[in-house]
Amino acid sequence: MKMRGLMLLLSxxxxxxAMPAPARAQAQANSEDASSTHVLxxxxxxxxxxxxxxxxxxxxxxxxYAFDAFGPYPIVGAxxxxxxxxxxxxxxxxxxxxxxxxxxxxxxxxxxxxxxxTRYGLSEAFHEDAMYYRCECKGAFPRLRHxxxxxxxxxxxxxxxxxFSVPALVAPYAGTMTAVYGWYPGRYxxxxxxxxxxxxxxxYMGANxxxxxxxSGPHSLLxxxxxxxxxxxxxxxxxx
Numbered sequence: 092m093k094m095r096g097l098m099l100l101l102s103x104x105x106x107x108x109a110m111p112a113p114a115r116a117q118a119q120a121n122s123e124d125a126s127s128t129h130v131l132x133x134x135x136x137x138x139x140x141x142x143x144x145x146x147x148x149x150x151x152x153x154x155x156y157a158f159d160a161f162g163p164y165p166i167v168g169a170x171x172x173x174x175x176x177x178x179x180x181x182x183x184x185x186x187x188x189x190x191x192x193x194x195x196x197x198x199x200x201x202x203x204x205x206x207x208x209t210r211y212g213l214s215e216a217f218h219e220d221a222m223y224y225r226c227e228c229k230g231a232f233p234r235l236r237h238x239x240x241x242x243x244x245x246x247x248x249x250x251x252x253x254x255f256s257v258p259a260l261v262a263p264y265a266g267t268m269t270a271v272y273g274w275y276p277g278r279y280x281x282x283x284x285x286x287x288x289x290x291x292x293x294x295y296m297g298a299n300x301x302x303x304x305x306x307s308g309p310h311s312l313l314x315x316x317x318x319x320x321x322x323x324x325x326x327x328x329x330x331x
Contacts, residue, residue: 144249144250144251146249152221155222156207156208160203160204160207160208160211165200165203165204168199168203169196169197169199169200172196172294173192173195173196174192176199177195182275182279184276198270198275201269201270201273201274202266202267202269202270202287202291203266204266205265205269206262206263206266206267207266209261209265209266210258210262211258213257213258213261213262214256216258217245217247217256217257218247218248219246219254219256219258220245220246220247221256221258221259222246223241223303224241225302225303226238226303234303234304235300237303238296238299238300238302238303239296239300241299242259242295242296242299243255243256243259244256244259245258245259260292263288263291263292263294263295264285264288264291264292266288267283267284267287267288268281268288270284270287271283271284271287
C-alpha cells in the first residue's frame, strides 16, 4: 500500500470515528393506561436483544485465541500480506519467486501469532476480555464507530464495562518488533517496527469492522464452514 493511500485511509477512519453517535430516543411505558393489546403489539414489533454481558470461560477464551492465532484466518491474512510485500519487494533482501514469498508469508504469520499471543496473554494479566462484541446500536455510522473504538478497548469485570486496553494497543507492535529484531535483515530497527506496527493495528481495525458488519449467525456461510468465531464473542447480540 502506498503511503499516500494509507494516509488518506487513516484520515477517513479518524473522521468517521470522531463523528458523534445519534442520540437514542427513550420511551417510558405507562402501565396504568396501556392496554394489554397495546403491550402485545409493542412486544411483537420490538425484537428481543441480549443486553446481559456474560463473561466468557477460560475454555472459550483459549479456543478463540487458538483459532485467532493459528486458524484459517491468520493463514489467509498472512498470504495476502505476503503478496503485498512481494509486490513491493519488502524486504528486498528476501528476493522474489517462491522462496521470497515463502519467507514473507512465514514472517507475516509469525507477526500475527506473536501479536495475538501478546494480546490474549496481557489481557489475562490485566483481567480483560479481549474478544469482540458487536454493537447493540443501530445505524451504519454508530456501528462503524463502535468497531473502530473497540480496537483500543476491552471488557472488564463481571458487568463487562468498557476500558481502554493497553494489551490491544501494545500487541500489534509486539509482533512487528519481534520480527524486526528476530528475523528481519539487520538494517531494520525500532522505527521500522513502529511503522510496521501501524499497519498491523490498521489491519486489526479492519478485522473488527468485518466482524461488525459481516453476518455470522447460525445460518450464515461462515457458520456452516465453522469460520465465524475469529476473536468475536460467541454470545454477541445478532445484528440484521
